[in-house]
Each structure stands twice: as C-alpha cells, then as structure tokens.
Amino acid sequence: xxxxxxxxxxxxxxxxxxxxxxxxxxxxxxxxxxxxxxxxxxxxxxxxxxxxxxxxxxxxxxxxxxxxxxxxxxxxxxxxxxxxxxxxxxxxxxxxxxxxxxxxxxxxxxxxxxxxxxxxxxxxxxxxxxxxxxxxxxxxxxxxxxxxxxxxxxxxxxxxxxxxxxxxxxxxxxxxxxxxxxxxxxxxxxxxxxxxxxxxxxxxxxxxxxxxxxxxxxxxxxxxxxxxxxxxxxxxxxxxxxxxxxxxxxxxxxxxxxxxxxxxxxxxxxxxxxxxxxxxxxxxxxxxxxxxxxxxxxxxxxxxxxxxxxxxxxxxxxxxxxxxxxxxxxxxxxxxxxxxxxxxxxxxxxxxxxxxxxxxxxxxxxxxxxxxxxxxxxxxxxxxxxxxxxxxxxxxxxxxxxxxxxxxxxxxxxxxxxxxxxxxxxxxxxxxxxxxxxxxxxxxxxxxxxxxx
Numbered sequence: 001x002x003x004x005x006x007x008x009x010x011x012x013x014x015x016x017x018x019x020x021x022x023x024x025x026x027x028x029x030x031x032x033x034x035x036x037x038x039x040x041x042x043x044x045x046x047x048x049x050x051x052x053x054x055x056x057x058x059x060x061x062x063x064x065x066x067x068x069x070x071x072x073x074x075x076x077x078x079x080x081x082x083x084x085x086x087x088x089x090x091x092x093x094x095x096x097x098x099x100x101x102x103x104x105x106x107x108x109x110x111x112x113x114x115x116x117x118x119x120x121x122x123x124x125x126x127x128x129x130x131x132x133x134x135x136x137x138x139x140x141x142x143x144x145x146x147x148x149x150x151x152x153x154x155x156x157x158x159x160x161x162x163x164x165x166x167x168x169x170x171x172x173x174x175x176x177x178x179x180x181x182x183x184x185x186x187x188x189x190x191x192x193x194x195x196x197x198x199x200x201x202x203x204x205x206x207x208x209x210x211x212x213x214x215x216x217x218x219x220x221x222x223x224x225x226x227x228x229x230x231x232x233x234x235x236x237x238x239x240x241x242x243x244x245x246x247x248x249x250x251x252x253x254x255x256x257x258x259x260x261x262x263x264x265x266x267x268x269x270x271x272x273x274x275x276x277x278x279x280x281x282x283x284x285x286x287x288x289x290x291x292x293x294x295x296x297x298x299x300x301x302x303x304x305x306x307x308x309x310x311x312x313x314x315x316x317x318x319x320x321x322x323x324x325x326x327x328x329x330x331x332x333x334x335x336x337x338x339x340x341x342x343x344x345x346x347x348x349x350x351x352x353x354x355x356x357x358x359x360x361x362x363x364x365x366x367x368x369x370x371x372x373x374x375x376x377x378x379x380x381x382x383x384x385x386x387x388x389x390x391x392x393x394x395x396x397x398x399x400x401x402x403x404x405x406x407x408x409x410x411x412x413x414x415x416x417x418x419x420x421x422x423x424x425x426x427x428x429x430x431x432x433x434x435x436x437x438x439x440x441x442x443x444x445x446x447x448x449x450x451x452x453x
Contacts, residue, residue, distance in 0.1 A: 002034045004044075012053060019102025021329060025109050025354060026053055028361070032436035035425040046452070048444045052112060055105065057081040061151045063129055065144045068137055077148050079127035081161055082108035085446040088159055089125030090115055090382060090389075092166030095173065099130045103329070107166075107353055111382070113439030114375040117414045120386035125161055127152070133168050134288075142176045149180035156181075158190045158392070164385045165194040167328065170240065170285075171206075190392025193385035197397075202388035204403040205381075209351055210244025211404070212380015212411050213324055213372070217349035218252060219415035220370040220431070229253035232320040234345070236260045236313075237327035238284050238291045241351040241378070245324050246277050258315050260327060261291040265315040268294075268301035312336050319343050326351030334359035341367055350374035365430060376414050376435035383410045 001009075005027070012026050030049065037044045059079040067073050078101065081089045091111040094104070104126045112124030129148060133141050156163060165174050174194045181191055188200075195201035204211070214228070221227055231254045235242050238259045246256045255271040259280060268276070279297055283289045295303040304314055312335040316323065323345050325332050329352065332340075337360035340348065348364060349372040350356065356364070356373075364371040384407055391397050398406070418434030421441070427433045 001031070004037065005030045005034055008050070016102070016105070019105060021106040021354070022102045022109065024330075024358060025106040028354075028358060028432070029109070029113065029436045029440070032433040033440055035427070035433065036437055036440065039425075042448065043444050046448055048447050049440075051447065052083055052440075052443065053109065055080050055082045055108065056084060057155075058101070058105075059127075059152075059155055060101070063131065063144065063148045063151070065140075065147045067140055073144075075129050075131040075144070077127070077129045077151060078104050079152060079155060079161070079163075080104045080108035080125055081155070082124040082126070083112045083443060084123035085443050085450060086116060087121035087123045089161035090122035090164070090385065091124055091126040092128075092164045093169045093173075093177075094126070094128035094166040095131045095133050095168030096128070097130055097132045099128045104128060106329070110353055110375050112443060113436060114379045115382055115386075116439040116442045117376055117417055117435060118379050118383040118386060118410055119413055120383065120410075122382065122386050122389075125163070126166075127163060128166065128169070131168075133173065138172065141173060145173055145176040146180045149177050150184065153181050153184045156191055158389070162190070162385070162389060163192055164382070167239070170194075171196060190389055193388040195388070200388075200392050202384055202391055202397070202403055203400040204407060205384045205388055206240055207244040207247070208384035208407055209241045209378050209381030210246070210326070211248045212383065212407060213241070213245055213326070213349045213351040213377045214248035214252065215380065215408055215411040216372045216377040216415055217322060217324070217347055217370075219412060220349070220372055221347060223419070224370070227252070228322065231255070231322050231347075232257060233322040233324060234258045234316060234318060234320045234340075235324045235326055236265070236315055236331060236355075237352070238280055239326075241381075242324075242326040243277065243281055243284070245326050245351050246272055246280075249324075250274060250277070254322065257318065257320065259291055259294070260315055262306070263290050263292060264303055264305040265313075266291055266294045266301050266303050267315075267318060268298065270300060312339065316340050317343065320345050322347040322349070324349055324351050325355035327355065328352055329354045330357050332356040332360045334363060336360060337363040341369070346370060348372065349377045351378050353378065361432065365432065368429060371431055373432050373435050375439060376418050376431060379414055380407055380411055383407060
C-alpha cells in the first residue's frame with residue numbers, strides 16, 4: 001500500500017466509522033488510482049478523489065406506515081447523492097433489512113465510476129430503506145412506498161436525481177413510487193427508471209444487468225479467441241439479474257447449473273434449460289416462492305440449505321469454466337475464490353455490486369484469470385436506465401432490438417475502455433484497474449473544469 005493510499009484510508013475510516021463496505025470500496029478504487037495520481041499531480045492537488053469520496057448530499061428520513069392490522073410501522077429511508085459532475089444523480093433504491101448508511105455509500109461510490117464507464121451523462125447516487133418487502137401484502141408495500149416517496153419527492157427530478165430499482169425494488173415498487181411522485185408533483189416526468197412499458201419504461205430494462213454481465217464475459221473471452229459456447233457456468237441469486245444472466249448464457253450456448261436465494265442453492269448438473277428457467281421466473285416473480293421448490297419440480301437437482309457455520313459458500317465449489325456472482329456484496333470470499341480456481345473457473349463476470357472480497361479479487365488478479373469487476377460487468381442495468389431517460393426526454397420508445405443493440409454496443413465500449421486504461425497504466429489484462437481508472441478520469445476531468453464545488 002502506497003503512503004498516499006494509507007493516509008487516505010486512515011482519514012476515510014476516521015470520518016466514516018463502522019462502514020466496512022464503504023471502506024472496502026474506497027480502498028479498491030484508491031489502490032488502482034495510485035497509478036494515475038502519481039502521473040497526474042493536478043488531480044492530487046485539487047483533491048479530486050477526496051471530493052468524490054465525500055457525498056455531495058446525504059438524505060436520511062423517517063418512513064412511517066400502517067400494516068394490514070392497522071399497526072404503525074417505522075422504517076428509515078436514505079438517498080445518497082454522491083457525485084453530479086457528469087450528469088444528474090443516477091442509481092437504484094434498495095429495500096432490504098441490511099440497508100444502512102455504509103452500504104448505500106459504498107453502492108453510491110461504485111455507481112459514480114460505473115455510470116461514467118457507460119459513456120452516458122449520469123452522475124452517481126443510491127438510496128433505499130431497511131424495509132423488507134418479503135412477506136408483505138401488495139397494500140402494505142403500496143402504503144410504505146407512498147410514505148417513502150412523500151419525503152423523497154422533494155429531492156429528485158429528471159434533471160436532478162433519477163432513482164431506479166435494486167434489491168427488493170422491482171416493477172411493483174417502481175409503479176407505486178412513480179404514482180405517488182406524479183400525485184405530489186402534478187407532473188408526468190421521467191423521474192424513475194424501470195417503469196412499466198405502458199407509462200414510459202424501456203424494453204430490455206429488466207434484462208439489462210444480466211445480459212450486460214454476459215456480454216462483458218463474452219468480450220473478455222473474445223480477447224482469447226474463445227466464447228461461451230459449451231461452457232458450464234455457476235450463477236448465484238435467482239432474482240432479476242440471475243434470471244437474465246441465465247437466459248443470455250443459454251442464448252450464447254452455455255450451460256447454467258446453479259441458482260440460489262437467501263435460504264440456499266440448487267445444483268442441477270443437467271443444466272437449467274429454458275423450460276426450467278421459465279419455472280424459476282414464475283416461482284420468483286409471480287409466486288414469490290423459494291428456490292428450494294425447484295427440486296420438487298425437478299428432483300434430479302440437489303438443494304443445499306445455507307449453513308451459517310461454514311466459512312465458504314458451497315455453490316462456488318463445483319466444476320465449471322465461468323462464474324457469475326449475481327446475488328449481493330461480499331458473497332465470494334478468499335476461500336470461495338480458491339474453490340473457483342481449483343474447479344477450473346477462469347472467467348468471473350460480476351452481476352452483483354462488489355460480490356467478491358478484496359482477498360478474493362487479489363487471488364483472481366494473481367492468477368491472471370478473466371475477471372470483470374461489477375462496476376464494469378454489471379453496468380448494463382444503469383446503461384439501459386440511461387437509455388430509458390433518453391427515450392422519456394424524446395417522448396419516444398425504441399424497439400427491443402434497438403435497445404439490445406445499444407446495450408451490446410455500450411458493453412463493448414466499457415470493455416474497450418477497461419482494456420485501454422489497463423494497458424495505458426502498465427497493467428494489461430487487469431480489468432479492475434482499467435475500470436477504476438477509466439471511470440475516474442472522465443469524472444475527475446469534469447470536476448477540474450467545474451472548479452472547487
């Protein structure tokens with residue numbers, strides 16, 4: 001660790017105690033940027049990185065609501081408006097019991113670089129609540145989201161801050177949030193993305209993160225004259241990202257053998273084909289069931305329940321060539337990373353945000369595998385959110401083929417940016433450095449242009 005990074009991290013930890021995920025995200029970026037800051041003293045003199053680390057605005061508010069029994073419930077709402085140097089704040093809302101200030105700051109910080117990489121004019125932000133939509137009725141979710149938006153609406157807008165969905169915030173939640181915003185502001189504006197197709201949404205938006213992670217993996221493989229054809233793939237999660245990652249892997253000739261949720265994971269050696277994927281989509285998106293039900297329908301598969309006494313995730317301990325972590329942060333630790341390498345995995349493309357610990361990342365980098373970090377590999381979701389914003393501004397909608405083509409082009413561009421900056425700063429093949437540096441330079445130059453603000 002350089003002296004600069006060491007002193008920076010000491011300051012970050014002192015100012016932001018008890019926020020380990022945020023510390024982790026800053027450290028990973030700062031390590032890469034030490035290469036740039038040595039060559040560009042103007043960034044260090046203007047304290048550009050220090051300014052990016054400090055959010056422009058942090059909003060925290062009470063969210064009271066009534067459950068179906070008429071009892072008052074209280075949750076905490078957040079919005080982190082991190083950086084607007086290249087465009088309005090853009091980033092998802094997460095509804096999950098684990099949500100806290102540190103997790104949202106890490107996500108917002110990552111979002112700044114990810115959005116920069118997309119080539120679209122979007123700043124970085126993130127928000128959400130410790131509300132858990134699991135087990136709640138539609139009416140309870142509606143009452144909560146209406147209360148949440150009754151505060152958030154003051155701080156967002158199509159030219160200020162454009163939230164989207166994230167974990168726990170799907171089409172149902174976005175619909176309720178948008179309805180309340182429209183009611184309070186008396187305007188129909190492109191203020192949220194992930195909207196329904198009938199009222200301003202974009203085709204390919206639900207698929208975008210998963211499709212993008214697979215497109216990125218395909219681009220990495222192409223640098224070795226290889227493809228996903230015939231590859232066995234491990235996928236974690238079973239929500240939106242995992243579902244469409246699986247679908248696109250099937251499109252490109254690969255085979256997915258795992259999916260998971262918070263209760264455990266399934267391993268289907270025969271592969272999750274389109275019929276089985278349709279079952280998972282119905283199970284998760286409509287019935288809101290558990291992945292354990294998969295083995296009731298397909299008894300040749302094996303379900304393994306989460307065992308909290310283990311210091312590794314057995315999902316990552318199966319023979320495969322490719323892995324797509326698509327569930328949540330820090331789901332791949334050092335031991336998991338070693339299991340992946342031992343089982344023949346040489347491509348990792350992250351659909352989730354920061355799913356690999358620093359120790360795991362270092363293992364991948366040391367072994368020189370094709371490793372696509374989340375801020376690059378999963379940028380497809382926010383890229384199509386940006387395309388949805390463009391369509392809203394034009395009062396126009398592109399076809400499915402047009403949006404998918406634009407998404408594929410953006411993922412190719414992100415991949416090329418990573419390759420270019422990794423080469424330029426003497427670390428060829430290191431997509432972590434390439435993504436961090438490529439995302440940073442655009443934001444940093446814009447901040448220099450705009451003065452000390």
